[in-house]
Amino acid sequence: MSGDRGIRVGVVGASGLAGGELMRLIGQHPNLELTFLGGSQHAGRRPSELHPGLRQDLGLVVEPVTDDVADRVDVLLLSTPAPVSADLAARFADRVESVVDLSGAFRIRSDELHHKWYPKVPRADGLADRFVYGVPELVGEEMVGAPLISLAGCYATAITLGLAPLVFELGMNLDHVLVDGKSGSSGGGVHLRTSDLHPFRAGAIAPYSPTGHRHAAEVSDFLGRSKPGTVGTLSMSAYGVSNVRGLLASCYVLTRDDVDERTLSRAYLRFYRKHPFVRVRRNNETLIPVPDPQATLGSNYCDVTVMHDPDGGRIVVLSALDNLVKGAAGQAVQAINKRYGLPEETGLTMQPVMPA
Template sequence: MIRAGIVGASGLAGGDLIRLIVQHPELELTFLGGSSNLGRRPAELHPGLRMDLGLTVEAVTEAVADKTDVLFLATPAPVSADLARLLADKGPTIIDLSGAFRIRTTELHDRWYPKVNRSTELADRFVYGVPELIGDQLPQATLISLPGCYATSITLALAPLTLELGLDLKTVVIDGKSGSSGGGLSMRKTDLHPLRNGAIAPYSPTGHRHAGEVRDFFERAKPGTIGSLSMSAYGVSHVRGLMTSSYVFTDQEVNQRDLHRAYTRFYKGKQFVRVRRHNETLIPVPDPQAVLGSNYCDVTVLYDEEAKRIVALAALDNLVKGAAGQAIQAANLRFELPEESGLTMQPVMPA
C-alpha cells in the first residue's frame, strides 16, 4: 500500500481527499495534518465521514516524511510554500493543491500571489498541469503542482485548439461561474446565506489569478499561441460545481465539424474528459450538475458562424476534478497505478 497524508485535513478539499483515499484500493491514509484543529478526528470535522480511521489532526513537522509516501497539501498558498521548503528533499512525493507553484514566471506569480514567497529554484522543480496534458511527466515527478479549479476547466476547454489544431488564438474572453465551495471555509460577509443564495455575484469581473496560470501554461506549451486572454468570474448560489465559457477569436479558418472531431480525437482515451454535443441530453450540456461528485470534466465546442467565434464550454465539480479527485488522479499516474483507481464514481444527479 502507498502511504498517503493530507495537510489541510479540515478544509473542504481535505475532506474530499479523505473520502477518496479511504476508498482507494492502493492508498492507505496514515497522516492528517493541520494547525487549527489539532487533536480532532475526521468525523468531527466532516459530518459525512462517520468513520474511525485511528487518526487525529497533528502538527506538521519533518517527521511526516517517515509516515508517508505521498503528501497532499490542501493548504493556503503561503502555507504550501513553507511546507514545500521544509519537505521537498525529505522523501515523500508532494502534490500541492494551492497556487504556490502554479505560475512559473516570477513576475506573473508576484502579481497574483504577492504574499507567497518561494524560490525560483524550488518553483522550477514542480511539474504543473492537468494530468490529461502532462501525464507523461508525472511518473518521474516528486513535486507536483495542480491547476486551480477554473484553470483546469479553461485549460481542458482550450487545449485542443492550441495543442491539437495549432491555432493562433487572437483573443480569448472567459466567463467563469463557481459555487460557494470554491471559496473554502473562510467566513466572509458576502458568503452569508442571505447574500449568497440566489446571487450571481461578479466577485472578480476584471481578472482572475487562474487566468494567469492558464496563460503561463500555454506560453510554454506549443504549437498554438494565445494573444489576449481575459477573464471575469462570478459566484453563484450552487455549493459545488463550476462552468467556464471561453469565447475565442482566431483569424484561421475553422468549422463546427472539424472542431468537434479535433476535440474527440484529442481526448480519445482520456476517460475523465467527456466531449459532448450540447444538445445530446435532456438538458443542454455541459452543466455542472451533470458531473457533481465525479472526476469528470464535460467539454463542448461550438462555432458561432455569424460572429466568427469559437465557444468552448467546460463544466466540472470544483472539489473533485478541480481539486481532490485531480490530486488522486495525479498520484495514480505518479505511482504508475491505473489512472482511474479510486475514481470510478459516477456523477450524482439531481444533487
C-alpha cells in the same frame, strides 16, 4: 513505495473542504493508505468531527506538522493556503517521495507573474522550476515518478481542458480568449466572509472578480509555453452563483484561422479519446443542455462542448466540472495514480450524482 505496501499518504489541511474530499477518495482507493492528517487549528480532532459525511473510524486525528511526518508518508498532499504550501513544500521537498500541492503557490512558473498575482507568497529560489505543473490529461507523462507536482486550479483545469485541442491538436492561433466563469460557494473554502453568508449568497450572481482572475494568469503562463498553437490575450470575469459545488467556464475564442464545426468536433473527440475523465459532449445530447456542472457533481469528470458561431466570428467552448473533485481532490488522486504508474481511473470510477 516498497514491496506490496500501499502508498502512504498524508493530507495537510484536513479540516478544509478539499481536505475532506481527499479523505473520502483516499478511503475508497485500493492502493492508498491514509497515514497522517495535518492541521494547526483543529489538532486532536477526528475526521468525523470536521466532516459529518465521514463516519468511518480512520484511527487518525489531526496533528501539527512536524519533521517526523517525512517518516510516515510517501506522498504529502498540501491542501493549504498558498503561503503555507510554499513553506511546507520547501521543508519537505527532498524528504518525501512526492509532494503534491493543491494551492496556487507553484502554479505560475514566471516569478514576475507570480509576484503580481501572489504578492504575499514568497517562494524558495529555484523551487518553482522543480514542480511539474498542470492537468494530468495534458502533462501526465511528466508526472510519472515526479517528486514535486503542482495541480492546476479549478477554473484553470476547466479552461485548459477546454482550449487544449485548439492549441495542441489543431495548432490554432487564438488571438483573443474571453472567459466567463461561474462557480459555487465551495470554491471559496470555509473562511467566514460576509459575502458568503446565506442571506447574500442564496440566489446571487456575484461578480467577485469581473476584470481579472489569477487562474487566467495561470492558464496564460502554461499555454504561453505550449506549441504548436499560440494564445494572444486571455482575460476572465468570474461570478459567484448560489450553487454549493461545481463551476462552468465559458470560453469565447476569437481567431483568424479558418475553422468549421465538424473539424472542431472531430479534433476534440480525437484529442480526448484516450482520456476517460474528459467527456466531449454535444450541447443538445441530453434532456437538459450540457455542459452543466450539475451533471458532474461528485465525479472526476470534466464535460467539454465546442461550437462554432460563424455569425459572431468566434469559437465557443464550454467546460463544466466539480470544483472539489476534478478541480481539486480527484485531480490530486489522479496525479498520484500517474506518479506511481497506476491505472489512471483507480479509485476514481464514481459516477456523478444528479440531481444534487
